Amino acid sequence: METRWWKSQKFWLMWVGYAIAIAAWYASVKWLPIDAFNRLPDPWTVAKEWFSPDPDFGTSIFTPVYYDHIFYSVYRATASFILAVVLGVPLGILMAWSKTFDAYASALIGLLRPIPPLAWIPLAILLFPGIELAVIYVTFLVAFFATVMNTYVGVKSIDPDYFRAAMSLGSSPRDVLRHVIIPGALPNIFTGLQIAMGAAWFSLAAGEMIAAQYGLGFLIFESYNLIQFPTIVIGMATLGIAGYLSSAIIRVVGNRLMRWRVQSFGMGA
Amino acid sequence: MGASDKMNMTAADTTGHQMAPRPVDGRLSIQHVGKIYDPEGARVVAVHSANIEIAPGDFVAIVGPSGCGKSTLMNIIAGFDNVTEGQVLLDGQPLATPNSPPRPGSDRVVVFQNGALFPWKTVLENVMYGPIVQRKMSSSEAEQRAMDLLAKCGGLDKVANSYPPQLSSGMQRRVEIVRALINEPKILLLDEPFRAMDTVSKTVMHQHLLEMYRVCHKTIVFITHDLEEAIYLADKVVVMTSRPGTIKSTINVNLPRPRTPDMMMGSEYLALKAQVIAGVHEEAKKAFERGEREHA
Numbered sequence: 001m002e003t004r005w006w007k008s009q010k011f012w013l014m015w016v017g018y019a020i021a022i023a024a025w026y027a028s029v030k031w032l033p034i035d036a037f038n039r040l041p042d043p044w045t046v047a048k049e050w051f052s053p054d055p056d057f058g059t060s061i062f063t064p065v066y067y068d069h070i071f072y073s074v075y076r077a078t079a080s081f082i083l084a085v086v087l088g089v090p091l092g093i094l095m096a097w098s099k100t101f102d103a104y105a106s107a108l109i110g111l112l113r114p115i116p117p118l119a120w121i122p123l124a125i126l127l128f129p130g131i132e133l134a135v136i137y138v139t140f141l142v143a144f145f146a147t148v149m150n151t152y153v154g155v156k157s158i159d160p161d162y163f164r165a166a167m168s169l170g171s172s173p174r175d176v177l178r179h180v181i182i183p184g185a186l187p188n189i190f191t192g193l194q195i196a197m198g199a200a201w202f203s204l205a206a207g208e209m210i211a212a213q214y215g216l217g218f219l220i221f222e223s224y225n226l227i228q229f230p231t232i233v234i235g236m237a238t239l240g241i242a243g244y245l246s247s248a249i250i251r252v253v254g255n256r257l258m259r260w261r262v263q264s265f266g267m268g269a
Numbered sequence: 270m271g272a273s274d275k276m277n278m279t280a281a282d283t284t285g286h287q288m289a290p291r292p293v294d295g296r297l298s299i300q301h302v303g304k305i306y307d308p309e310g311a312r313v314v315a316v317h318s319a320n321i322e323i324a325p326g327d328f329v330a331i332v333g334p335s336g337c338g339k340s341t342l343m344n345i346i347a348g349f350d351n352v353t354e355g356q357v358l359l360d361g362q363p364l365a366t367p368n369s370p371p372r373p374g375s376d377r378v379v380v381f382q383n384g385a386l387f388p389w390k391t392v393l394e395n396v397m398y399g400p401i402v403q404r405k406m407s408s409s410e411a412e413q414r415a416m417d418l419l420a421k422c423g424g425l426d427k428v429a430n431s432y433p434p435q436l437s438s439g440m441q442r443r444v445e446i447v448r449a450l451i452n453e454p455k456i457l458l459l460d461e462p463f464r465a466m467d468t469v470s471k472t473v474m475h476q477h478l479l480e481m482y483r484v485c486h487k488t489i490v491f492i493t494h495d496l497e498e499a500i501y502l503a504d505k506v507v508v509m510t511s512r513p514g515t516i517k518s519t520i521n522v523n524l525p526r527p528r529t530p531d532m533m534m535g536s537e538y539l540a541l542k543a544q545v546i547a548g549v550h551e552e553a554k555k556a557f558e559r560g561e562r563e564h565a
Contacts, residue, residue, distance in 0.1 A: 048417065048473050055366065131557070159382045159383075159385070161385040162385055162387060164347070164349055164373070164379065164381070164385065165379065165381065165386075165387075166402075167348075167373040167380060168347060168373050168374070168378050168379045168450065169375055169398055169399040169402065169403075169448070169449075170374060170375035170399055170402055170403040170452070171402045172402065175402040177386065177403070179390075179398070183387070183389035183390075184389070186389070256387070260389045260390070260391075260434075261387055261389075262386065262430040263431075263432050263435065264432045264433075264434035
């Protein structure tokens with residue numbers, strides 16, 4: 001489709017944006033007469049550490065432990081996300097479909113949703129055997145609520161005429177679910193999934209800082225405790241990349257499922 | 270006679286004004302129909318004691334000012350809404366009675382005011398939808414039949430793989446009519462389908478609709494607030510009055526078919542128009558004055 005993307009202005013502006021941010025970082029660490037900033041590693045130190053076969057603080061792209069952290073975080077985020085989708089989408093549809101069920105569930109969700117994920121950690125640790133499930137549970141929660149709410153809104157925002165048209169054409173409730181509700185709500189569902197994925201990453205990192213032996217969140221906090229400042233930045237940057245890639249995957253899947261939107265309006269998920 | 274035979278009929282097969290023969294099914298009787306919203310509370314009378322007899326194959330237009338209950342009547346026929354009084358019969362079978370829940374069905378397919386083609390399905394998938402969910406055709410049969418019908422209705426087969434939002438609103442409406450016709454409905458319900466269109470597109474759409482009516486002769490109930498369009502298209506114009514919605518008069522249009530745009534200049538047409546306008550104008554004025562009072 002975009003055969004010469006590297007020639008596009010957008011692509012180069014992106015790199016200009018990165019360059020400015022890195023230059024500002026470098027300048028503030030090197031030249032700003034503030035102690036707090038001078039303690040931080042500059043971009044060059046971080047890059048050297050990150051790509052060093054023999055890193056000073058033991059974590060670089062050449063050390064297996066780096067991939068262990070990535071693996072654990074990705075595994076937890078993916079597991080939470082899949083759980084959130086598998087449970088959240090049907091629940092959102094059910095709430096939008098049945099007024100009775102909506103009345104049950106909305107009140108409960110309204111009460112549970114505002115509780116910050118980190119506030120669940122102590123209870124989650126008591127509740128689940130092992131820290132792994134507790135971290136997944138906490139990560140799952142935020143992603144779950146984002147998925148439920150957006151699915152609900154997605155179904156509610158379908159033009160009632162589509163339901164009438166479907167009924168008029170002889171659809172069974174099952175056909176309505178398959179041919180009207182799901183495709184009609186899909187744009188909102190995918191918006192929800194993007195939000196859910198983002199939410200999963202931030203609560204995951206927080207969860208890992210408090211209760212985990214591995215993972216990027218753990219790596220960041222551990223490096224802080226051990227005064228290994230470049231590794232903190234490596235962990236953060238890796239989280240950023242992982243978050244970006246996971247969103248991109250969702251976008252690609254969404255655009256494939258919603259070809260009609262791409263073709264009709266030139267817009268994707 | 271099979272469905273496809275009916276479609277294949279050309280002018281030579283038909284008699285009189287080249288119409289396909291009158292269908293045997295599709296007799297609609299609206300008897301003393303009343304609809305009250307919120308009967309326990311506010312008691313909004315949307316339709317009061319409406320009587321309309323529609324013979325199989327008739328093209329009936331229901332005209333009236335906004336809020337006269339014409340859409341309510343349409344929803345009742347379509348089975349989206351129930352009646353609180355009276356009954357509606359389709360070929361002698363009760364379609365709506367005060368005690369039965371609303372029951373939509375593919376024997377009376379609706380074409381909607383704002384268009385309700387599924388935007389996530391291609392034109393072809395939209396047209397195939399009815400026969401497939403009703404399990405009346407296999408998917409290859411449905412595809413063939415859909416392509417056939419699309420081609421017959423002004424070369425719409427060329428856009429079969431487009432998504433509806435990529436088409437003009439006129440084309441979308443024509444596709445929607447094809448999506449209805451493929452189900453061989455007894456009645457085609459058109460709810461102000463050309464409302465949002467400019468005059469030129471509307472004129473084009475009228476010719477398309479008349480052509481579809483000529484080829485697939487079905488009972489048509491056409492809701493509109495446009496008097497000229499009603500007289501031009503229909504055999505019978507039902508004029509409704511507002512609040513409560515009652516039928517003021519029924520005017521038979523005896524203009525010959527095929528109808529052509531130049532008929533709209535003829536004396537017969539103009540006389541009919543004057544007759545209908547007189548009725549509607551009076552009503553619109555009343556409704557307007559009522560509205561003014563309510564907002565004072």
